Amino acid sequence: MTASAPRKTAPRTNASREHGVIRVVGSREHNLKNISIEIPKKLITVFTGVSGSGKSSLVFDTIAAESQRQLNETFSSFVRHRLPHYGQPDVDSIENLAVAIVVDQKRLGGNARSTVGTATDIQALLRLLFSRVGKPFVGESSVFSFNHPEGMCTRCEGIGATNTVEIDALLDKSKSLNEGAIRFPPLAVGSARWKRYVLSGYFDNDKKLDAYSHEEWDLLLNAEPRKPPHPRKGWWASSMYEGLIPRFHRSFLGKSGERSTYAEALDRVVTSGPCPACHGARLKPDVLRSKINGNNIADLAAMPTIDLVSVVSAISGSVAAPIVAAIAGRLEHLIGIGLGYLSMDRQTSTLSGGESQRVKMLRHLGSSLTDLTYIFDEPSVGLHPRDVNQLIALLRELRDKGNTVLVVEHDPQVIAVADHVIDMGPGAGDKGGRVVFQGKVDDLERSDTLTGRFMKARPRPKVLVREPTGVMPLRDVTLHNLRNLSVDIPQGVLTAIVGVAGSGKSSLINGAFARRYPDAICIDQAALGGSSRSNTATYTEVLDPIRRLFAQANAVSASLFSANSIGACPGCKGLGITQIDMAFMDTIVSTCEVCHGRRFTDEVLAYELRGKNIDDVLRMSVADASQFFDSPDISPALDRVAEVGLDYMTLGQPLSSLSGGERQRIKLATELQNAGRIFILDEPTAGLHMSDVARLIGLLNRLVDNGATLLVVEHNLDVISQADWIVEMGPGAGRDGGRVIFEGRPEGMIVSRTSLTGQYLI
Structure with a gap:
């Protein structure tokens, strides 16, 4: 200190x-x-x-x-x-x-092996319970772990799901290898991976894939690693030929694969489904033979907490009693904090x-x-x-x-x-x-x-509502806890999607609606793209015009004013700070001694625009920068950021420092000029003060008045009360939800006998 x-x-x-x-x-x-x-x-x-x-x-x-x-x-x-x-x-x-x-x-995050059960240690207690009273006895606690080699399903290695390469998505059979029949960027024509096939000597590279014989097709897709007997010129002498499917799994889907690098491309050609061996249970068949009162450990892990607590509490016996009490106590707490709809096998990354x-x-x-x-x-x-x-x-x-x-x-x-x-x-x-x-x-x-x-203010239901310009129907939706649900979403108005946590709001809108209407713009709280150097100015695309203004004013290159280029301080590479790993002591993060945190060389900092250098500008708040700049390339973007309540942010503020609510609002700011679009907003009031919520409501109304259609998944009563139309999901969470329990205007919700939200608007 x-x-x-x-x-x-x-x-x-x-x-x-x-x-x-x-x-x-x-x-x-x-x-x-x-x-x-x-x-x-x-x-x-x-x-x-x-x-x-x-x-x-x-x-x-x-x-x-x-x-x-x-x-x-x-x-x-x-x-x-x-x-x-x-x-x-x-x-x-x-x-x-x-x-x-x-x-x-x-977010708890974690990989596919991290579940609600593992995060709360309830899964460990279930494993202990089955190792003590499960019949037949199949082993100690570790055997019941899908993360342990003794227990995990050998086919999916305890994940519960397997990836399947969709051949029709991966290959265009109307083309030859030379014409780009493989529709996956890392195997594009001319790439090193593509050459593994055209230089192997196994194929006529100008032959259409739909003309391949059964043997050629099997060789292209499924061949195990082998040495080509007659490779073409350019083949690597030490290389092995391998079919597309095994190579795909090894190079892109395996433990050391490049899945994150090609995530978007993989999503187009790979589908994930329950493991055909364990059917999603994650464990070996011998382990699943052990049961208590007719249920194996996977059966219990798949139950909603509210059901699991009664099933576990019914397990009797002196050996089981202390373990049952510990499990039931934790399950009761989960129910008490409104998470009774979660199951122990729910992946933490989905929370x-x-x-x-x-x-x-x-x-x-x-x-x-x-x-x-x-x-x-x-x-x-x-x-x-x-x-x-x-x-x-x-x-x-x-x-x-x-x-x-x-x-x-x-x-x-x-x-x-x-x-x-x-x-x-x-x-x-x-x-x-x-x-x-x-x-x-x-x-x-x-x-x-x-x-x-x-x-002192109370939400007052909106009386004068807009009339829809049309409807966007959803029919027979089955997803998560939604079962054959049909609903009409109005166009040209502000629709609030409400209901208790786990009632099916996100499944309906972020899932079913977004798939049915892919042109909808989803503005959520997920992390923003970019590197550790990305900031407010780069995300809103005002940094380039700012750099050009500096370049014009000083008759120099615009690249000088980039902290990623020749103008960057050599001491900190344009970061403004240096970090020293002190092993078991705190990492020392200190202001760069060369540039004193200003990120640029002295030469660059000597250039000014109306008395301000580039560091001065990046330290400006959005509000101050709006007054400083009067440029059609800069002012509109800054005005939009201010409109969503982020005028206090500085132009140089790293994106990594933004909260979830700030991330969502800056995304919204970049979309404000897109009139007439469909927007999905997921809890946009998160992190907002009550005064900022009032400003947000005004902004949402302006978007709708300009022709946009807004779907807002929200709990905030001020936003709900100002919607033109409300769709309420429920009545409960998990299997007790998934139904539309109210459709109508805010005033109608107050008097509705089925609505759970209306009573809070009174």
Whole structure:
């Protein structure tokens, strides 16, 4: 922690005298303005404020980072080398700091072997249960693991699925090899891989594939590695010939294959389906013979949690009792956090950010540890208003055990139950970084902060709705929990797709609708493309015209003003920072000593455009840059970014630093000029302050007024109430969902007997 600023004393609150406090003195991390604050312990404190106001800088980058850094220092150097590394936050001091457990929204990710069962350790308990009471006995716990050689299916190696190369997609039989019959970029005409076939001597390279004999066809597709007896000139003497299918599996689909490099091309020629040997069970037949009450371990893993808990609880016996109790307890917690629809074999890579966060919560709910600090990052994301109450109960449970609960949140339901509120602001970026309110929720509602003003507002259902210009029918949709579902989606209006988590919203829109109407533009929260050097300016395509303006003003080459080219600082290669791997100690990230973080050479930085060099411009916020530039190649793009509420971002801000909500909004900004298109937005309010939601609604209305059709998958009541049409899925999650339980206008939803959402609009 630095000591560059004079030490301050944090203001003392009433809560501090009763429960003790976490005292932060002189925090300057990111945009924080040297703030000092006391946060009450053993209470629920909610941090509010607009996006970019400094909430995360205070909670995650200061308090959580310092707690975890100091905890890591208590371990040996051997252990520290294998733990996450945390740098020191820019703060004078933090007093009374407890061990912090961060439960964030980072997706669990993982490969095809990572499932809900493995992530929660429930699968390990099931394995133990079957090794003790399963009949017949087939082995110890490891035998029941699809990640262990003794248990995994030999055909799919425990994945449960196999890849199949679609011959008709891979090959154009009306063409010869010389004409490009192989429709896969790495085997295009002239490539080295293509030469493995045309130089092998096995084929007439001008012969159409549909004229091949049975022997030629089998040789092209299925031949095992062999030495060609009569290869053509240019063949590599040490090379082996191999059929397309085995080569495809080895080179592109195997463990060391290049699948990620050619992912898009592979998706066109490869399909994945259940393994024909284990039928998706992942295990060897002998292992699946072992059963308990008629079910094998794969049967249990495929059950929704809400069904599994009753099946497991019915298993009796003194040996089984403690294992059953442990499994049932964890399953009950999963149900309690609204994930009763998940099965243990669900791959973690398919979970949303909100689902991932709640799965992470599971390991802490049964803990008897106290005096910890639990830190949550918008835990209400992805939750229906009905399920937010379950979340609130869990936060209170953690608090009542004697823990401190810190929550960064925008949802009024969660803010309303806080014991203490800290509102950051007043604006975003340089205009934020201060504490604008601290106290009780009732006092917040009487305050004049942005959060206080919007806390008093209630969503009012839209009365004057637009009339559709047509419909987009979906018929007999069967996907995940959707069974022969048919629904009409109106055109030319704003349609909200609502329902509890797991009810089938994403299956209907992101799955079935997107496939039926492939021209629809899907704007989600997935990571943005580009390299580690990509930033706001490169993504919005304003950097090139900015570089040209600098080049014209100084009569030099535009390439000088690229941090990836000749103008880059030689010390840091244009990154502005240098990193030194310190093994078991924190990686040292320091400002480049050559360019002092400015990324360019002194020669480049000497060139100016109206008194600003290229580094000055990249440090500008979008709002400031909009005033600085008056160019048809720059201004419209920056205006669109500002319209989606991202005017606080700097032009040089790395894309890797953006939150999911920010990523989605910057994607939306690049599409605003595309009038008349169909847009799918997946929870666009994620990470948005209530005031920003109001701005977003205005933006969505403008898009529709310009001829667009909008489908918004959303839980936010303000957005739902302002839709022209609502399709509600439900009534429950998983197998209890998948049906349309309401179609109509917002006013009709309030009086509907079938709607679960309407009651929250009253």
